[in-house]
Each structure stands twice: as structure tokens, then as C-alpha cells.
Amino acid sequence: xxxxxxxxxxxxxxxxxxxxxxxxxxxxxxxxxxxxxxxxxxxxxxxxxxxxxxxxxxxxxxxxxxxxxxxxxxxxxxxxxxxxxxxxxxxxxxxxxxxxxxxxxxxxxxxxxxxxxxxxxxxxxxxxxxxxxxxxxxxxxxxxxxxxxxxxxxxxxxxxxxxxxxxxxxxxxxxxxxxxxxxxxxxxxxxxxxxxxxxxxxxxxxxxxxxxxxxxxxxxxxxxxxxxxxxxxxxxxxxxxxxxxxxxxxxxxxxxxxxxxxxxxxxxxxxxxxxxxxxxxxxxxxxxxxxxxxxxxxxxxxxxxxxxxxxxxxxxxxxxxxxxxxxxxxxxxxxxxxxxxxxxxxxxxxxxxxxx
Numbered sequence: 001x002x003x004x005x006x007x008x009x010x011x012x013x014x015x016x017x018x019x020x021x022x023x024x025x026x027x028x029x030x031x032x033x034x035x036x037x038x039x040x041x042x043x044x045x046x047x048x049x050x051x052x053x054x055x056x057x058x059x060x061x062x063x064x065x066x067x068x069x070x071x072x073x074x075x076x077x078x079x080x081x082x083x084x085x086x087x088x089x090x091x092x093x094x095x096x097x098x099x100x101x102x103x104x105x106x107x108x109x110x111x112x113x114x115x116x117x118x119x120x121x122x123x124x125x126x127x128x129x130x131x132x133x134x135x136x137x138x139x140x141x142x143x144x145x146x147x148x149x150x151x152x153x154x155x156x157x158x159x160x161x162x163x164x165x166x167x168x169x170x171x172x173x174x175x176x177x178x179x180x181x182x183x184x185x186x187x188x189x190x191x192x193x194x195x196x197x198x199x200x201x202x203x204x205x206x207x208x209x210x211x212x213x214x215x216x217x218x219x220x221x222x223x224x225x226x227x228x229x230x231x232x233x234x235x236x237x238x239x240x241x242x243x244x245x246x247x248x249x250x251x252x253x254x255x256x257x258x259x260x261x262x263x264x265x266x267x268x269x270x271x272x273x274x275x276x277x278x279x280x281x282x283x284x285x286x287x288x289x290x291x292x293x294x295x296x297x298x299x300x301x302x303x304x305x306x307x308x309x310x311x312x313x314x315x316x317x318x319x320x321x322x323x324x325x326x327x328x329x330x331x332x333x334x335x336x337x338x339x340x341x342x343x344x345x346x347x348x349x350x351x352x353x354x355x356x
Contacts, residue, residue, distance in 0.1 A: 035225055035254045037273055042227060042256070043299045044071040044098070045173040045201045050301050052091055052104040052178065057082065058317040060091070061334045067302075075102070077336070078164075079157035082314060083148040084330040090150050090174075090181070092157035100169045100199075101161045103154060103185060105145075107176030107204075107303065113292060120237035125210055125249065134246060135213040138238070141180040141206075145188070149331045154185060155193055160337060169197040175303045176234055176295065179205030179226070183252075186221045200224040203298045204234045207249035214252040214278060226251065228284040229258045229294045236289030240279055251278035258298070259287075 051060065051067040059065035061080045068075070077093040078101075089106040108116050127142055129135035145151055162168065170189060174182035179202030186200035198221055205226050209217070218224070228235045235255075241248045255274040260267050274280035296304050316324075326332040 035223055037225055037254070037256050037271075039271060040071075041098075042201060042225070043301070044095075045102075045171060046175075046203055046227075046298045046301045046303075047072045048075075048102055048104045049173045049175040049178065049203055049298075050303055052089060052106045052174070053303065053305050055305065055313050056315040057334060058315065058320050061320065061323065063093075077334075078161045079153055079336070080334040081150055081153040081157075082332050083150055084314075084332070086144065086148045088144055088148055088150055088181075090154065090178075092154055092161060094161055094165050094168065095171075098171065100171045101158060101165075103158070103170065103172045103182070105150070105172075105174035105178035105181040105185070107174065107178040113295075113304075117233055117237065117292065120206060120234070121239065123238045125247070129209065129213050129216070132212065132216050135209065135216055137209040137213055138180070138207075138249070141177065141208050142184060144177065145181040145184040149327070149333075150181070151185075151188065153333050155189075157335075158189065158193065158195075169199065170195055171199045171201070173201050173203070174205075175203040175298070176205070179203060180208045183208060183217070183221075183224070186224065187217055190220050198223065201227065203227045203303065204229065204232050204295050206234050206237050207240060207251050209250070210248065211245035211250045214250050218252050218278075224252060225254055225256055227256045227258065227298060229298050230260070231287050231289055231291035232284070232294040233289045233291055234295050235284055242279065253278045255280060255283050257283040259284075 047067065047070055051065060051072065054060050054065050054067060056065060057080060061077050063075050063077055072095070074097065075093050075095050077091060080091045082089050090104060092101065092103050095102045123138060125136035125138065127137050127139040129137050158170065172182040172186045182200055182202050183205070186198050189195040190198050200221055200223070238249045240250055253276040255278065257272045257274060258269065259272070260269050262268055272283055274283040279285060296302065320334060323334045324332055325335060
């Protein structure tokens with residue numbers, strides 16, 4: 001009995017020594033990469049990534065929704081964008097406590113997330129990333145951001161926010177497929193919109209490109225963190241094969257793996273800062289990725305829709321028509337300055353989007 005007690009004490013001491021502090025910034029430096037992880041900021045951005053799933057556009061636009069409290073209280077919406085044709089949703093607004101523009105993208109709205117996950121097992125690199133030799137990405141994820149009404153609306157909203165509040169830093173977030181879109185958005189803002197201070201933090205994000213793309217992305221958006229949770233299946237997809245780095249998908253750094261470790265009745269949560277490879281074998285790759293349940297919860301925050309069986313359902317109060325702009329396809333934007341806004345697509349956005 002005494003020996004068992006001492007083993008538990010020793011185990012607890014080791015856990016305490018190895019775990020990351022709750023509100024301590026941890027800086028990770030690598031050859032191409034500097035990223036800061038802060039638990040409080042991560043939980044805050046997870047709440048934004050959760051809120052963007054909600055279908056009541058009135059409550060979301062006015063920030064009175066059930067998920068619009070806690071650390072995100074006081075958020076000021078600039079634009080709420082819904083691409084009905086492609087079943088996509090995102091918003092741009094200003095968080096004064098963060099002194100930042102926050103952009104959030106919704107994850108998959110498929111009727112069956114299981115089917116979406118199974119499809120990812122077989123997805124191949126199928127699009128040459130523009131202007132970068134050998135860089136290839138997932139066409140569906142790329143198109144979801146670049147070839148829909150979201151991209152022009154996001155760029156307009158960022159410009160409007162800076163006009164109203166000054167040259168604020170930008171934080172981009174999203175869960176699942178929304179995380180993939182957030183990464184493309186962060187890169188786009190840096191390369192094409194001239195943004196100087198862009199931070200990307202995603203939750204349960206799938207792989208989106210090959211090693212050449214990862215190298216390019218990491219050099220331009222170094223302040224990027226991917227949070228993964230326990231056995232979440234989606235970060236394991238599409239599959240990574242280290243022997244064929246140019247031909248298969250690879251994650252970009254830096255991963256923070258949330259998981260529990262414990263002995264008998266003693267269980268302790270750990271937020272493990274992973275190495276700069278993007279594919280640290282001691283982090284989420286050390287376990288089987290087989291859980292959809294772990295995919296739908298981060299920091300105890302619910303991800304996904306309250307009504308997962310209903311695809312692309314939105315609720316809209318007619319009183320919001322004064323803030324609404326809509327095109328012939330039904331895509332809409334709720335804007336703080338609707339009189340000066342035109343809902344449009346970019347000329348290169350004529351391709352039909354794949355949601356997977």
C-alpha cells in the first residue's frame with residue numbers, strides 16, 4: 001500500500017513538471033517558425049470557432065447567441081457571411097479585449113460527419129497552388145475559401161474594420177474544415193492583402209497540402225498553431241506518408257495536443273507543445289485517430305451544430321433586412337454598412353466548389 005502511494009505521488013510530480021502552465025506563454029522557435037501558445041487565448045478563439053456554427057443569423061450578428069458569452073463577450077460584428085450555394089459560413093468582427101480583428105469559419109455541415117471523414121481517407125492532392133513550384137493542395141478546401149463569396153466578403157470586412165478601428169492585428173480561426181479555410185485565409189491576407197500581423201489558430205484541422213506548400217505557408221504565416229484533441233480523427237486525414245512527402249499531405253507546425261494522462265484514479269490534462277515538424281510522432285500521431293467524439297469538443301467547448309442532422313439550415317429575422325445584402329444564388333451578407341457593400345465573387349471563382 002505504501003509503495004503504491006509513493007508511485008502515485010511520484011507520478012503526480014512528473015505530471016506537474018511536464019505539463020504546460022494554464023496562462024503562461026510558451027514560445028517555440030524553429031528554423032522557419034516562431035509561435036506562441038497561450039491557453040487563455042486558445043480557449044477564447046475556440047469559443048469563436050464554436051459560435052460560427054450557429055444557424056440563428058440574427059442572434060449571431062447581434063452577438064446575443066447562446067455561445068456568444070464568456071470570453072467573447074463584447075465582440076462587435078462587422079460582417080456575417082453565408083454562402084448558401086456551398087453551405088459555408090464565416091464572420092469578421094473586432095474583439096477589443098484582444099485588440100484584434102477576429103475571423104472565424106464554420107466547419108463541415110454534412111448530414112453525416114462520418115461520411116465526410118470516410119471521404120477524406122481517399123482524397124488526393126489535386127490542385128497546384130498558384131505561383132509556387134511543386135506546391136499542391138486539396139482542391140475542395142482551397143475552393144471553399146477562394147472560389148466562393150466568402151473570400152471577397154472577408155477582405156471587404158477586414159478593410160472596413162481597419163477603417164473603423166485602425167490597423168489592428170488579425171486572428172483567424174476555425175474548427176475542422178473551417179480550420180482549413182482559416183489557414184488559406186491567413187495566407188491570403190498575408191500575401192495578397194498586405195496584412196503584417198496575422199495569427200492563425202485552428203482546432204481539429206485536416207491536412208491541406210504537401211511538404212512544398214507547408215514550407216511556403218510556414219515561412220509566411222509563422223504565427224500558426226493547430227490544436228488537436230486526444231484521438232480526434234480529422235487531424236489524421238488525409239493520410240500522411242513520410243516516405244512520399246511531395247506526393248502526400250503534411251501538416252504545418254505548430255501542433256498543441258490536448259490529452260489526458262493518468263494512473264488509476266489520478267488523471268491529469270496536458271497541453272503538449274509539439275515540435276516544429278508538423279508531424280511530431282510524440283503528439284497526436286502517437287495515438288490512433290479514431291474518434292469523432294473527440295473531434296466535437298475542444299477545451300470542453302461544443303463544436304458543430306446544435307442540430308447536426310439539418311444541413312445548411314439558417315434562421316433569419318425579417319427585421320435584419322436592413323443589414324442584409326443577397327445575390328441571385330441566395331448567398332448573403334449581414335453587414336454593419338450594407339449601403340456601401342456589394343456581394344460579389346472574384347473572377348477566378350467560377351469553379352464549382354467541393355465541400356470535402
